[in-house]
Amino acid sequence: HLVYLSCRHEVERNKIFTDLKNRYNCADFKLLEFLSTEAKLLEYHHKGMPNDQLSLENTESLMSLSKTPMLIDQSGRAQSFLKSYFSEQKIECVDEHSDSFQSSVELALRFGKTLMIENITRLSSFLVEVLKANVHTIGTRPSIKISDKVIDINPNFKLLLESKTLTYADLPSLSGLANPVIFSMTRKGLEHQLLSVALLAEQPELEEKMT
Numbered sequence: 147h148l149v150y151l152s153c154r155h156e157v158e159r160n161k162i163f164t165d166l167k168n169r170y171n172c173a174d175f176k177l178l179e180f181l182s183t184e185a186k187l188l189e190y191h192h193k194g195m196p197n198d199q200l201s202l203e204n205t206e207s208l209m210s211l212s213k214t215p216m217l218i219d220q221s222g223r224a225q226s227f228l229k230s231y232f233s234e235q236k237i238e239c240v241d242e243h244s245d246s247f248q249s250s251v252e253l254a255l256r257f258g259k260t261l262m263i264e265n266i267t268r269l270s271s272f273l274v275e276v277l278k279a280n281v282h283t284i285g286t287r288p289s290i291k292i293s294d295k296v297i298d299i300n301p302n303f304k305l306l307l308e309s310k311t312l313t314y315a316d317l318p319s320l321s322g323l324a325n326p327v328i329f330s331m332t333r334k335g336l337e338h339q340l341l342s343v344a345l346l347a348e349q350p351e352l353e354e355k356m357t
Contacts (some may be wrong), residue, residue: 147332150151152204152207152310152325152326152327152328152350153209153317153325153326153328154219154328155202155314155328155330156200156330159203160314161201162179164252165348168182169282177203178199178202178203179224181203181206182202182206183246186206187202188284188349190202190205190227190231192211192317193231194205194223194227194230194231195223195224195227196223199280200329200349201224201329202222204327204328204329205224205227206225206226207325207327208224208327209274211325211327212214213323213324213325214305214306214307214325215307215308215325215326215327216266216308216309216312216320216325216326216327217306217308217309217327217329218309218310218312218326218327218329218330219309219310219328219330220310220329220330222231222328223263223294223307224327224329225308227262228262228306229236229262232260232304235304236257236259236260237259237260237262237306238250238254238260238261239261239262239263239264240261240262240263240264241263241264241265241353242263242264242265242266242267242270242330243265243267247263249273251263251272251273251276252295252297252303253302254274254288254299254305255297255298255299255300256297257300258298258300258301259300259302259303259304260303260304260306261303261306262305262306262307262308263305263306263307263308263309264308265309265310265311266307266308266309266312267309267312268316268319269319269320269323272292272293274323274347275291275292275293276290276292276305277291277305277323277324277338278323281299282292282296305337307324312326316345326328330338
């Protein structure tokens with residue numbers, strides 16, 4: 147589920163997972179209870195992630211994926227959540243189209259920073275080289291060659307990608323490089339989020355009980 151279904155929209159994801167539960171006779175199986183704990187899910191919500199099923203599944207995927215995640219989220223809620231969640235690690239953000247984009251990535255690689263690249267419209271050749279992670283060892287130092295530069299890699303380096311414009315048609319271009327996590331909502335999921343926001347504003351104690 148974490149590898150393949152985070153790149154599917156909510157209706158298709160639910161259909162596939164329901165079929166799997168029926169096939170293996172485990173209708174009572176609850177994915178989030180298997181993947182996570184109540185304490186972790188509450189932490190995600192308190193850091194700003196909506197508490198609907200899709201959002202929480204996607205969040206657990208983000209925390210578990212081995213490849214770099216690519217958030218596809220028109221609302222910006224997931225992006226805000228990650229900035230809050232990784233605030234203690236002093237997450238840095240850079241726009242793909244900014245003049246400092248390349249130097250920000252190089253510094254993050256070298257000094258082990260957590261970096262979010264925002265507003266990605268396509269994977270540049272520079273970013274593709276970073277995602278390929280063709281690591282070489284020079285002496286005792288792992289390094290990566292990008293164009294004509296050799297850059298040391300700090301093991302604490304963490305990369306997050308975010309896009310508001312990529313669509314399902316763009317997903318094949320990410321194959322093998324990043325794991326797309328799609329936060330597009332169905333009407334039901336959106337209604338759940340809006341109810342949560344309304345309760346938080348009007349009756350915070352009731353919203354707290356619901357979560």
